[in-house]
Amino acid sequence: MNTLATAVRRMLTEGRQDSHGNRLLLAAVEREALERISPLLDGSTRWLAAALDGSGPDWVWGNAPEYASVTG
């Protein structure tokens, strides 16, 4: 988790190639996840932010894991 955090930050600030060596330190499952997410990191994650604002597709948080308030 800590190493992955550093890898993600380096990917964003230094570019994908520069972080390659760092990514090798990650567990295989984390490396795979990082590679899956990297195509989405084309400068920003606006696609997700837009969805969260309600202007995007409802699949993002259409079923947010929030309990119904049962005490109100």
Next chain:
Amino acid sequence: MTGVPLCGPLQPIAHLVARHRQAFGAQIRLAIQEGVASGPLREYLTRLVEHGMIRDVETLGVGWLPILACEACGTDGSRTLPIAAAWQLIRLAVKLLDDVEDGAQGALAALSTTINAAAALYSVAHVTLDTARRTGLKSSQIRRIADLFHHALLAAAAGQHLDLEARVTAGVLSPDEWLAIAAAKSGALLRWAVVAGTLAAGARRGVIAALGEFGLCLGILLQLADDFTDCWRSGAEGDLAAGHLTLPVCYAFWVAADDEAARLERLLQARRQGASSAAGELEQMLIDMGAQAYLLTVALAQRAQALAALDRATSELGENVQLLLKPLIDCVFPAFRGLGV
């Protein structure tokens, strides 16, 4: 927990939910009726259950874990109904205590009532587990399930304690420390819910371990989704507003340069004090620092681990495991559907 409509990939398990739904709700009501003497407390708990848990079983969600795990092992899920009822009751109790700890309960009287109700639900859940002999479980199975229940609850309490301590001391957690707390607070409970279902089905040790790992990952995903929602869902007044340490904040402090850390601290402080103007700036700063990307990467890693665990169980039990349990991953973390994974 809100469930999801039984459509798309969830359609194949619609019949299973339909088959057990009524009995599941009845079992929860029975647990309150049998466990609590007639009077105001029973009426209060009944109201809580009717508004929360009964509605919850109408749709697929983690409340179904014991039943689905049992069915995935090839055994009729009705064997687990008392276990599933106990699981729902403990989820409600934990939710009530969470609300108290997050300061969502308001006045002292309401707070005290909520704590008392949560304590009662803990006891009812334990009493309900003991009734599993009615659905054909052996005493030894019930003892094992109850023993694991105690350990899961203690792990959750230990995780919650660490989380609360960090709030009191205003300390900063590393991402690894956040993960340890999430695994304890939520992972241990969901792991128990799955393992209890497999034990009721008489599953072999390897299957129990694999599906238990699936439950653990699902619990961590639940915490990730919760933190994501609290940070970035429009209008959310969650942990970020309360100044609690969510993973995006833990991440940001972990990777921040000194000047970024100072600015982050200023924004968090302003947010805690109710400055709504700080909210947007803080949310954007977290995005710019890569917190969304990080959280999604962690979620994908947990998902991959959950799927690997399901694969191990599938090799012994067959495709039913995938059919019944895999959809829960998207239930817990709906954003996966948008990632095309």
